[in-house]
Amino acid sequence: MKQTTRRCTVVAGAAAAAFGLAVGTASAVPSTTWTVTPTGSYTATNVGNIVLTANIPMTCTTSGASGTMSNATGNPAQVATIDAINFGTAASPCTSVLGNVTTVAVTPWTIMAQDYTASTGVTKGYVGNIKANVTAGACKFTVTGKASGTYTNSTGVLAVNSVAGELVVASNPAPANCGTVVTTSTKPTFRGNYAVKSSNGSIPKIVGTNP
Numbered sequence: 001m002k003q004t005t006r007r008c009t010v011v012a013g014a015a016a017a018a019f020g021l022a023v024g025t026a027s028a029v030p031s032t033t034w035t036v037t038p039t040g041s042y043t044a045t046n047v048g049n050i051v052l053t054a055n056i057p058m059t060c061t062t063s064g065a066s067g068t069m070s071n072a073t074g075n076p077a078q079v080a081t082i083d084a085i086n087f088g089t090a091a092s093p094c095t096s097v098l099g100n101v102t103t104v105a106v107t108p109w110t111i112m113a114q115d116y117t118a119s120t121g122v123t124k125g126y127v128g129n130i131k132a133n134v135t136a137g138a139c140k141f142t143v144t145g146k147a148s149g150t151y152t153n154s155t156g157v158l159a160v161n162s163v164a165g166e167l168v169v170a171s172n173p174a175p176a177n178c179g180t181v182v183t184t185s186t187k188p189t190f191r192g193n194y195a196v197k198s199s200n201g202s203i204p205k206i207v208g209t210n211p
Contacts, residue, residue, distance in 0.1 A: 029210045030075045030114070030115065030210065031075060031113070031115070031116045031208025031209055031210050032073060032074060032075050032077075032208075032209075032210050032211075033073055033208070033209045033210065033211055034071060034072040034073065034077045034079050034113050034116075034206060034207070034208050034209075035071055035205075035206075035207045035208075035209070036069045036070060036071050036072075036079055036080075036204060036205070036206055036207075037204065037205045037207075038069075038198050038199075038200065038202065038204065039068075039069055039070050039071060040068065040069065040198065040199055041066065041067070041068055041069075041198070041199045042066065042067060042068070042069050042080070042196055042197060042198050042199065042204060043064065043065070043066045043196075043197055043199075044064060044065040044066070044158060044194040044195065044196045044197075045063075045064050045194065045195050045197075046060070046061075046062060046063040046064065046192055046193065046194055046195075047157065047193040047194065047195050048192065048193055049061055049192060050063040050087060050094075050190075050191070050192030051189075051190075051191050051192060052087075052094075052101075052103065052134070052143070052188060052189070052190050053188060053189045053191075054134070054141070054143070054169065054182050054186050054188040055181055055182060055186055056096055056097055056098065056136070056181060056182075057096065058094055058095070058096040058101040058103075058134070058136055059094060059095055059096070060087045060088045060094035060101070060103075060192075061088075061092055061094075062088060062089055062092050063085070063086060063087050063088070063192065063194070064085070064086055065082050065084065065085040065086075065194060066082075066083060066084050066085075067080055067081040067082045067083040067084070067108070067111075068080065068081050068083065069111075069198070069204055069206075072113070075113075075114060076112040076113060076114045076125060076126075077112065077113050078110050078111065078112055078113075078128075079111055079112070079113045079123075079125075079206055080110070080111035081107075081108045081109070081110055081111070082105075082107060082108060082109035082110070082111065082127070083107055083108050084105075084107060085105045085107065085109065086105075087101070087103040087105075088100075088101065088102070088103070096136045096137070098136040098137035098138070098139055098181070099136060099137030099138075100136075100137070101134065101135065101136045102134070102135045103132050103133070103134050103135075104132065104133045104134075105130075105131070105132045106131040106132065106133065108129065109127055109128065109129050109130055109131075110127070110128040110129045111125065111126075111127055111128075111151075111158070112125045112126050112127075112128050112146075113125040113151075113206060113208060114126070115208070116206070116207065116208030116209075118207075120152070121152060121153035121154055121205075121207075122150055122151070122152050122153070123150065123151045123153075123206045123208060124148075124149075124150050125148075125149065125150075125151070126146045126147060126148045126149055126166070127146060127147045127149055127160060127190075128146045129146075130143065130144060130145055130146055130147060130167065130190070131143070131144045136182075138177040139175065139176070139177050139178035139179075139181060139182055140175065140176045140177060140178070141169050141170070141174075141175035141176070141178060141182050142169070142170040142173060143167050143168070143169060143170070143188050143190075144167070144168055144170050145166050145167040145168050146162070146166050146167070147160050147161075147162030147166055147167060147189075147190045148160075148161055148162055148163060148166060149161060149162075151196075151206055153203070153205045153206065153207075154203075155195075155203070156195055156196045156197065156203035156204065157193050157194065157195055157196070158193070158194045158196055159192075159193045160190055160191060160192055160193070160194070161191050162188075162189045162190045162191065163189070164187040164189060165187055166189075167187070167188040167189065167190060168184075168187065168188070169182060169183065169184050169185075169186045169188060170184070171184045
């Protein structure tokens with residue numbers, strides 16, 4: 001009888017714990033009001049290499065972006081636009097095993113906020129509306145989609161770290177002169193860090209709340 005009682009107690013305790021976890025998870029309220037300080041124009045410069053992989057890595061040692069940051073509501077919410085972004089320069093081109101890489105972005109791209117952790121000042125979200133025409137040697141293809149990322153208020157670093165499946169190789173136009181290296185079945189990734197500065201030289205802050 002004691003053993004049966006002990007088992008019931010353990011089961012009841014596990015059920016209570018599971019219920020508590022479920023309640024705790026459900027009570028997490030996503031941010032719907034996003035405050036950006038300061039709003040307005042910004043620039044971003046790569047910190048370390050920027051790597052686009054489409055079966056083969058294409059590495060850029062220099063990259064920069066610019067756009068506008070603004071307050072927003074909703075979830076996900078657009079807290080910034082990327083109005084211009086470059087990968088490599090004539091003096092320092094991006095490289096791959098197929099040859100030098102030229103990436104021409106079709107902008108604007110968007111920066112979307114989804115989750116904010118007040119204790120760390122980190123916003124999770126993604127870079128959206130991505131479209132870029134890529135030429136690696138003779139191989140030409142177009143990448144579209146989004147790329148997951150985080151923004152940290154204390155450092156001003158936008159860390160882009162997409163996962164396979166977020167970006168795709170477009171079928172129109174289809175890849176050209178790529179053989180089997182890059183096809184429409186290829187799942188590209190886009191990874192790298194950018195240091196963001198507002199037009200007045202300060203590090204922008206993004207804060208999400210649910211008033």
